[in-house]
Structure formats: C-alpha cells, structure tokens
Amino acid sequence: MLRILVPLHSFEPGGVERVALRLARAWRSAGVRLHLVLGRDERPRPDLAQGLDFDVLQQGMITTAAFETLWMLAKLPGRIRHSRPDLIFCPGNSYAVIGALLKLLLGRSCPPIVLKVSNDLRRPDLGPFARFWYRIWCRLQGRLIDRFVALSSAMRDEIKDMMKVSGDRVSVIANPALSRAEAAALAAPRGARTSNGKRYLAIGRLVPQKNFLLLIRAFSKIAAPEDRLAILGEGPERVALENLVAELGLRERVLLPGHIEATGEWLATSDIFVLSSDYEGLPAVVIEAMAAGVPVVATDCSTSMPELVDDGRLGRLIPPRDLERLAEAMQTPVHACANEARAMVDRFTVERAAPNYVALFEILVAQTGLSWGGGGFTASQPGNMRG
Incomplete structure (x- = not known):
C-alpha cells in the first residue's frame, strides 16, 4: 500500500490547496495511506477537508504565517522519519522550495519527491535581473526533484526547457479542477x-x-x-x-x-x-x-x-x-x-486525474528501488532516483 506525505501550509484560499485536498480524498478512497502535514490550522476547514486527518505543525497561539516555509522545513524531517512515506507530493510551485531543500537536508534519506508545476515558469512579469535568478532556481529544482507533473502538453515542454530535465521525468496529468x-x-x-x-x-x-x-x-x-x-x-x-x-x-x-x-x-x-x-x-x-x-x-x-x-x-x-x-x-x-x-x-476531473497520479507514484517507487531501513531511506535493490 502506497504511503504518501503531502505538505500544506494552511487552508487559506488557494487553488493549489483545493486541488490537493480533492486529490487526497480520491487517493484515500483508492487505498493510499496519506500523511497530510498542515503548517497551521487557523481558519474554518473547507468542505474538501472534511473527513481527512491532518498532522498540524503549529501548536499554541503564535501564528507561523510569516515564516511558514522555514517552520515546515524545521518540522518535516522528523515527520518524514516517523511516518516513513514512500513518496512526497508537493502540490504546487510554492512548495518547490520545500521539496528541493528536503533533498539537501536529508540526502539519501529523503524519499522521492514529485512536484506538480502549478504556475507559469517563464514569468513575463519579472524584470530581466529577477528572471535570470529565477531561471537558475528552476534549473536547481531540475537537479534536485525526482519527477514533475505538467498540467498540459505545452507545459511539459516548458518544464523540460526551464528545468533542463529529460522528458521521462515529466508526466502530463490534467489539473483536477473539480469532480x-x-x-x-x-x-x-x-x-x-x-x-x-x-x-x-x-x-x-x-x-x-x-x-x-x-x-x-x-x-x-x-x-x-x-x-x-x-x-x-x-x-x-x-x-x-x-x-x-x-x-x-x-x-x-x-x-x-x-x-x-x-x-x-x-x-x-x-x-x-x-x-x-x-x-x-x-x-x-x-x-x-x-x-x-x-x-x-x-x-x-x-x-x-x-x-x-x-x-x-x-x-x-x-x-x-x-x-x-x-x-x-x-x-x-x-x-x-x-x-x-x-x-x-x-478532462479536468479528479476521477480522471487521481488514478493517473497513483500509477505515476507506483512506477516511481518501483523504479527507485528504495525502502526504509534502520537508518533511513536506503537502496534495497539497484535503482536510479532519476529513472
């Protein structure tokens, strides 16, 4: 049975989080074991969150909103070692920094990471200087993150170009916008x-x-x-x-x-x-x-x-x-x-997307040939993290 860890900052309104919750409900129904790590739980839970279990990182009255990424990075390694997921799913671009830094922090102890690219990568809104550094950041993601999910065929080509990755590391799964x-x-x-x-x-x-x-x-x-x-x-x-x-x-x-x-x-x-x-x-x-x-x-x-x-x-x-x-x-x-x-x-329903994600996760876990040993996530048979 697949064990998937999904980090979410909060329930604040956002398309990335809504889609992640919709997928989580479908995956749970398909028998996937989910570990939903929630940075903070400060507002009424949306309907999509009902019936799901969350591991809330923020405790007490002091909000972590101003430093939510640092807070999650400080807490996630312990949660990963405890729950021992087969794979980590980053549900959007705003979680790419978490995926990349987890790879650097945990090294070979880090499970494979799948990033859904939820936003345009060419960023025409940025000035030339900022766009230069943004391109470097995209290439760094390409070196650290194991698999990418594009929301369309055109986006797949964009990911290959901006992240400098081969096509076999990018899957196209239409965004599950609704059921x-x-x-x-x-x-x-x-x-x-x-x-x-x-x-x-x-x-x-x-x-x-x-x-x-x-x-x-x-x-x-x-x-x-x-x-x-x-x-x-x-x-x-x-x-x-x-x-x-x-x-x-x-x-x-x-x-x-x-x-x-x-x-x-x-x-x-x-x-x-x-x-x-x-x-x-x-x-x-x-x-x-x-x-x-x-x-x-x-x-x-x-x-x-x-x-x-x-x-x-x-x-x-x-x-x-x-x-x-x-x-x-x-x-x-x-x-x-x-x-x-x-x-x-x-084409953009969760009924079509969720099984495609599960199939991708199963293939990636099988290809990596990794399992949790006494000291962490280690190779149990010859495998290649990049497929």
Missing part, C-alpha cells in the same frame, strides 16, 4: 434573470498576479449603467482595489464580497467570466466557468491557455496587461458549443 458531481451541479439549468445589464465575474486571491486593477479599469471603459462586476476573493490588494473603485466612481457597480467557497450561485447568475492574470498555470476557475456554461474571456497567461480554450473555440484569449484588448473582448465574448465545453471540462 464530475461538481461539474454536473454547475451545469444545472439556471433560473431566469430578473435584473438588467450584464453580470461580469472574476474569482481569485486579491494579489498582483491576478491583475484585478486592470480588470476594473477595463470594466470602467465599457460598462453600461446597469452592468455589474463581482470579484470573489480576499488578499492584500483589497485596499488598492477599493481605492480604484472609488476613484472611478464604481462603488455601486463593482462588488468585492470577499472569499466565497461555494461559487456556483455566482456563476449561475453571471453572463461573462473574466480572467485578467499576468501569469497562471492552468486556472481551475476557467474550467468551473466552462462547466457552468459561462462565456470566458481570459489573458493568455500561460502556455496551457490556448489548449484550454481550444485555440479560441471555447473562449477569447487576449495578451496580458492589454487594457484595450481586454475591454473589447469583454464586450464580444465567445459562446462555446455546450458539448465541446463539457468534453473539455471532463
């Missing part, structure tokens, strides 16, 4: 609209990466008096967004209701979904919008986006940070064929 039951619920018929005007919707953490400032400016350029824009999420940019809304005189027309876990009702009453990000991996919110039958307007913010919108058949793509093009696209969205949208959504 088939969740997709069916989102696709349920919607009631008749009672209000006038268009309803625009965006979902995501209020952080610079999402570029909601650009979205609000685009909305101000094209919105009719009855139109409304809702941005569901919470984060450090709230004050900046509220100030811009006030500056543009949009207080009655732009809603910032905070983080909403159940977004189905908002999608059901929306006319257009907008993704304005500077960079992404493969955004689950776009898949949710497709499942709900809401036309999608999105920035071309990752190598996966053209594949996701089927080169324009399932949504409109515009360059990142292009105010004029975003505003124009919000007025002329693509109305996708329902059958084609459903087929695309089904």
